[in-house]
Amino acid sequence: MAQQERAVRTRRAVLEAAAAVFAERGYAAATIGEILHRAGVTKGALYFHFGSKVALAQGVLQAQTGNDYHVPRGLKLQEWVDAGMTLAWRLPQEPMLLAGVRLSADLHSRDVVGSAWPAWAEVTTSFLAEAKERGEVLPHVVPAETAQVFLGAWIGVQYVSQAMAGWADLEMRMSALFNHMLPAITAPAVLVRLDTAPDRGARVMAEVRAQSPALAGAGQ
């Protein structure tokens, strides 16, 4: 194995171990020692990639909004829905995402580390801006404003689903959220063509799996 490839693998192992520890314990209670132990790497290797606990948490946050599961569609709004529904499908089973939720929701770590919220708002804003250019979104819609409403609503939906159902109803709640927000922003002819069913995320993931088996295996 080339040295560079080894470095990439080590970095990934450290990041995944950090995500698992942050997801389970939260920022304050997470220790470098436990992350080292889980990653099975030396202290030197960890500090080569991440100089501090803050840097580890920021690495986890930066890993939130990857575009790996993106499947192009005829409608940009469908791509936005797909991004939300695959996230709802993946969240309960991927420590990297669970860690992002927990770090972003923690008042203390948000002060020190920041949160994934601005990046998520940016993702939605960019989907909606493209959809608006194509005429899928109603003319009065301000993408950045809708993105803020959606961000808040999505955080709350996650929260309630975790608290009341241990995530079991997250896809159902996410589907209902889209059904309650899309009519306010979507051109009528587009609205009727959108698929927001609760199993949409699972179906998109099956497509991704067919195209790229390595990716879709993550988190299972």
Added chain:
Amino acid sequence: MAQQERAVRTRRAVLEAAAAVFAERGYAAATIGEILHRAGVTKGALYFHFGSKVALAQGVLQAQTGNDYHVPRGLKLQEWVDAGMTLAWRLPQEPMLLAGVRLSADLHSRDVVGSAWPAWAEVTTSFLAEAKERGEVLPHVVPAETAQVFLGAWIGVQYVSQAMAGWADLEMRMSALFNHMLPAITAPAVLVRLDTAPDRGARVMAEVRAQSPALAGAGQ
């Protein structure tokens, strides 16, 4: 002062002191000692009304959904919007409501004490069911489902507003949330008549103040 009136005042003083302490410290860190000190009552008086910390927290949760600020309107949906917008106006300045938010969001206290979420969902369900009977709400809408979406979204909007703006933009975010959800559930002829402006809560509170000065003074 009659004995019964004194008892009512003592109970209220204890509940307000408990709310202030729960809002500031959370459930786990709140102590009966501090609540006694703030309420300025004897241990005996406190335990006469609330037998335990659990009972105090439950008293605070039960005080969340009072209907004191209700002003009847021609449209039931406007009454629902008014309930949301006055809540957004009151929340940052009323320890009783802040305590309810903090207790309901706390995983540990929710296990022991319960949360205000079911009561809030019930309030929304009942507004929407009445609005549907009157034809204000579209026929396909299931009030209890919309109430769950709104509950999650509202919790998230609170959360993001507190974290990002110290509550300063709560009314603006609440107004935007209504604007993004009402088109999905509202009959078109009703939708155009609803007032969801960010200052709606302040204006309704001014009306309440004019009708009943004692009530509207709370929390200021």
